[in-house]
Structures are given as structure tokens and as C-alpha cells.
Amino acid sequence: MTSLLSGHGLHKSFGPIPALRGVDLEVAAGEVLAVMGPSGSGKSTLLHCLAGILAPDAGEVTFDGRRIDKLLDGRRSRLRRTQFGFVFQFGQLVPELTLRENIALPLLLGGRGRRGSVAAAGEWIERLQLTDSADRLPGEVSGGQAQRVALARALIAGPRVVFADEPTGALDSVAADEVMELLVTTARAEGASVVVVTHEPRVAAFADRQLTVRDGRAVLPAVAP
Amino acid sequence: MGIVRRMTVSYALLGLLNEADRHGYDLKQSYDRRFGATRPLRFGQVYRTLAQLERDGLIAVAGVEPGAGPERKRYSITTDGVTDLERWLSEPEDPQPQLQTVLFTKVVVALLSGRSADVFLEEQRQRHLAVMRDLTRQRREASLRDGMLIDYQLFHIEADLRWIEHAAGRLDTLAEEIKL
Structure with a gap:
């Protein structure tokens, strides 16, 4: 497997409390990987280290053949903006902007003009079946619709990797299935890899492969998946 | 009794014999205490299962002792029994x-x-x-x-x-x- 993103020997502590104690993992281009584990196992910390949100205390994170854990803040945030997309448990949409404007936001922040950004957002609105609510505010739509907006926003700038942290945590099971189906199919269509953190087996089952983190360590499957 | 339960009872008895040699009566008591909180075994099931395990060569009679009533057979697990138990567990x-x-x-x-x-x-x-x-x-x-x-x-x-x-x-x- 040629890996697009990898972590080797990752350690991270918060004060005296170790969250990661030597995790290795690899994500291939176009692969959907689920990171599972009970709450407090370190799975979100792992995602944050891989995505350049947190710097590990020890170990290496490599993306597209380059070390990214030692990058300075400015270059790391540029990398996050141009190469990575993010979906969190609660969409973290801007409440004052319409769904259309929320989706266009990464392009606007990246310097694409307003007209081009909004036009690109329009395509994603159709693709994710949000046409009827495109001009509503996030507070006026369901949790499932809000997560679809978060998904479109994560994918609009053409990221190589989408990081999703408990993306269905606030949804009922029907909406959760819809969001996961869209996440997996749209990311595949765009050629992006996905790292999804979840404690729910039903969500993890959408992935190509699952990795379990327990007490800050990766539990390797003892049998072939 | 369904096939899944029948198989499971066989392996539970093998597991108990893997711990120590036992008589049929002792096996029933140990089974009920460890596995059978809601579904204790009947004596008939215990002896039928033991006869089957013996026929398959997974257990053997280690000794016969006179009791108050009929003679009591003491069973032990065979090497094949241990192998079969380990295969099932793994x-x-x-x-x-x-x-x-x-x-x-x-x-x-x-x-x-x-x-x-x-x-x-x-x-x-x-x-x-x-x-x-x-x-x-x-x-x-x-x-x-x-x-x-x-x-x-x-x-x-x-x-x-x-x-x-x-x-x-x-x-x-x-x-x-x-x-x-």
C-alpha cells in the first residue's frame, strides 16, 4: 500500500495524562479508514495530530511524502486549508450565513472571488440535495441537513483528505446512514481519502478498513479483515 | 435442544474437564454454577454429551469408583480433546x-x-x-x-x-x- 498520509510512533500527552502512546498508521490515497475506540481512548487526539491541528510530542506525521508535524503554524494552517477538509460532530457552521454561503466559505477564504465561490457552492447544493434549503440559516434546518452542508464545505476546495470526527454523533440512525453514505460516495468520486473517528460500529462499517485505539495505542487486527 | 446449544454444552464440559478430571455429577454441578444460571443441564443431557465426547475420542474414562449407588466413572480430557477445545476457542x-x-x-x-x-x-x-x-x-x-x-x-x-x-x-x- 502506498500511503498518502501516515503517522509513526505518535505520542501526545496533556499535562501528565498520556493520550497517545506510540501509534502507527497509514492511509492510502482514496481509502476510507475508520478509527474506533471508546471515549477517552485517544482517537480524536490521533485525528488532530494527523490533521496538523495538534503537534505530537514525539513521532512523525507524513503527508504526500513530506513531514508535516514540524511545519510552522502558518504553513500548517495553509496545508489544512488547501489539502484537508474537516467535518465535526456539530457542523460548526457559521450561524449568520446561509447554507449556500457556509459551503462557499473555504473558497472565499482561499481568495476565490464571491461570484465563483457561490457558483461552485451551487453545484454542491444540488449534489447533496439541499436545493430547497440553500438560502436558509443553519438554525432553520435539521441536523442531517446541517451535516450535509458541513460535508459540502469540507469537500468544496478539493481536499486530498477529509477528517471527520464523530460526524454522525448528533444524528438519529437514518440521518447518520445518509450522511455516511454521502461522505463515502462523494469523497470517492473526488478521489479524497477519509479518516473518520467514531465509536459506533454501524458508522465504521462504511469504511474500507478499521483501526481501533485503546488506551492510546492501536490495536492491530489479529486476523486479516 | 438446538445444535448451537448442543455444541456449546459439549465444549463447556470439555473446558471443565480441561480444568480437572470429574464425574458426571460433578460436571453437572460445575456447569450449572459457571454457565447455567438460567438454563441448568439435565442429567440425561450430561451423560448423553459425555457418551458422544467419549465416542469421538475427546474424553476418556480415567477411573471407575464405587459410590453409594451405581459405580461412578471419572472422565478426563484427551490430547485430541485439548486440541479440539483450543481450535474452538481460537x-x-x-x-x-x-x-x-x-x-x-x-x-x-x-x-x-x-x-x-x-x-x-x-x-x-x-x-x-x-x-x-x-x-x-x-x-x-x-x-x-x-x-x-x-x-x-x-x-x-x-x-x-x-x-x-x-x-x-x-x-x-x-x-x-x-x-x-
């Missing part, structure tokens, strides 16, 4: 209804004999996750009706997985309790 089960009896019995037999229940539970977890992945893939191509049947399976497998996670967190306490 092979993850395919998800199926009524699996809880088998999974629970495997955990108790592993702990009784000082084998690793952690490894067994983790491998079982991987088997369940792999089946969920396949079912999720199948559901993508399925009609809504078939998809809903697949959902039913997925929710049941997920319930098994929750039990596996929960059991994995309580192995130390369980190990102490069942040795009493």
Missing part, C-alpha cells in the same frame, strides 16, 4: 442469532483454563466488524426492502459488539468470580 464465530450463549461460554472456558479471553474477544470483534462492512456494502445495491432486512442484521451484530466491548472491560473481575 476460531471467531460468524454472527448469528443465539450467539450470546456461545460467546459467553468461550469467555468463561478461556478464563477457567488460563487462556487469553482478550485475544479471543478482539478476534471476534474483528469478525463482527468485517461482516458489518460486507453488509453495509450489500445494502448500497439493495432495494429498500432488502436494505431494511440488512439493517435488522446490522443492529443485532452491533448489539453483540457492544456486549463484546463491555465484556472485554470486565474480564479481570469475571476471572476472579468464576474461579470461586
Whole structure:
């Protein structure tokens, strides 16, 4: 497997409390990987280290053949903006902007003009079946619709990797299935890899492969998946 | 008695004989205490199962002792019996209804004999996750009706997985309790 993103020997502590104690993992281009584990196992910390949100205390994170854990803040945030997309448990949409404007936001922040950004957002609105609510505010739509907006926003700038942290945590099971189906199919269509953190087996089952983190360590499957 | 339960009872008795040689009466008492809280074994089942295990060469009569009534046979596990027990313990089960009896019995037999229940539970977890992945893939191509049947399976497998996670967190306490 040629890996697009990898972590080797990752350690991270918060004060005296170790969250990661030597995790290795690899994500291939176009692969959907689920990171599972009970709450407090370190799975979100792992995602944050891989995505350049947190710097590990020890170990290496490599993306597209380059070390990214030692990058300075400015270059790391540029990398996050141009190469990575993010979906969190609660969409973290801007409440004052319409769904259309929320989706266009990464392009606007990246310097694409307003007209081009909004036009690109329009395509994603159709693709994710949000046409009827495109001009509503996030507070006026369901949790499932809000997560679809978060998904479109994560994918609009053409990221190589989408990081999703408990993306269905606030949804009922029907909406959760819809969001996961869209996440997996749209990311595949765009050629992006996905790292999804979840404690729910039903969500993890959408992935190509699952990795379990327990007490800050990766539990390797003892049998072939 | 269904085939799953019959098989499971056989392996539970093998597990008990792996711990120590026992008479039929002793086996029934030990089984009921460790495995049979809600479904104790009947004597007829115990002797039928022992006869079958003996015919298959998995156990042997280690001695015959006179008792107050009829003579009592003391059974011990054979080398083939240990091999068969270990094969059963190390092979993850395919998800199926009524699996809880088998999974629970495997955990108790592993702990009784000082084998690793952690490894067994983790491998079982991987088997369940792999089946969920396949079912999720199948559901993508399925009609809504078939998809809903697949959902039913997925929710049941997920319930098994929750039990596996929960059991994995309580192995130390369980190990102490069942040795009493």
C-alpha cells in the first residue's frame, strides 16, 4: 500500500495524562479508514495530530511524502486549508450565513472571488440535495441537513483528505446512514481519502478498513479483515 | 435442544474437564454454577454429551469408583480433546442469532483454563466488524426492502459488539468470580 498520509510512533500527552502512546498508521490515497475506540481512548487526539491541528510530542506525521508535524503554524494552517477538509460532530457552521454561503466559505477564504465561490457552492447544493434549503440559516434546518452542508464545505476546495470526527454523533440512525453514505460516495468520486473517528460500529462499517485505539495505542487486527 | 446449544454444552464440559478430571455429577454441578444460571443441564443431557465426547475420542474414562449407588466413572480430557477445545476457542464465530450463549461460554472456558479471553474477544470483534462492512456494502445495491432486512442484521451484530466491548472491560473481575 502506498500511503498518502501516515503517522509513526505518535505520542501526545496533556499535562501528565498520556493520550497517545506510540501509534502507527497509514492511509492510502482514496481509502476510507475508520478509527474506533471508546471515549477517552485517544482517537480524536490521533485525528488532530494527523490533521496538523495538534503537534505530537514525539513521532512523525507524513503527508504526500513530506513531514508535516514540524511545519510552522502558518504553513500548517495553509496545508489544512488547501489539502484537508474537516467535518465535526456539530457542523460548526457559521450561524449568520446561509447554507449556500457556509459551503462557499473555504473558497472565499482561499481568495476565490464571491461570484465563483457561490457558483461552485451551487453545484454542491444540488449534489447533496439541499436545493430547497440553500438560502436558509443553519438554525432553520435539521441536523442531517446541517451535516450535509458541513460535508459540502469540507469537500468544496478539493481536499486530498477529509477528517471527520464523530460526524454522525448528533444524528438519529437514518440521518447518520445518509450522511455516511454521502461522505463515502462523494469523497470517492473526488478521489479524497477519509479518516473518520467514531465509536459506533454501524458508522465504521462504511469504511474500507478499521483501526481501533485503546488506551492510546492501536490495536492491530489479529486476523486479516 | 438446538445444535448451537448442543455444541456449546459439549465444549463447556470439555473446558471443565480441561480444568480437572470429574464425574458426571460433578460436571453437572460445575456447569450449572459457571454457565447455567438460567438454563441448568439435565442429567440425561450430561451423560448423553459425555457418551458422544467419549465416542469421538475427546474424553476418556480415567477411573471407575464405587459410590453409594451405581459405580461412578471419572472422565478426563484427551490430547485430541485439548486440541479440539483450543481450535474452538481460537476460531471467531460468524454472527448469528443465539450467539450470546456461545460467546459467553468461550469467555468463561478461556478464563477457567488460563487462556487469553482478550485475544479471543478482539478476534471476534474483528469478525463482527468485517461482516458489518460486507453488509453495509450489500445494502448500497439493495432495494429498500432488502436494505431494511440488512439493517435488522446490522443492529443485532452491533448489539453483540457492544456486549463484546463491555465484556472485554470486565474480564479481570469475571476471572476472579468464576474461579470461586
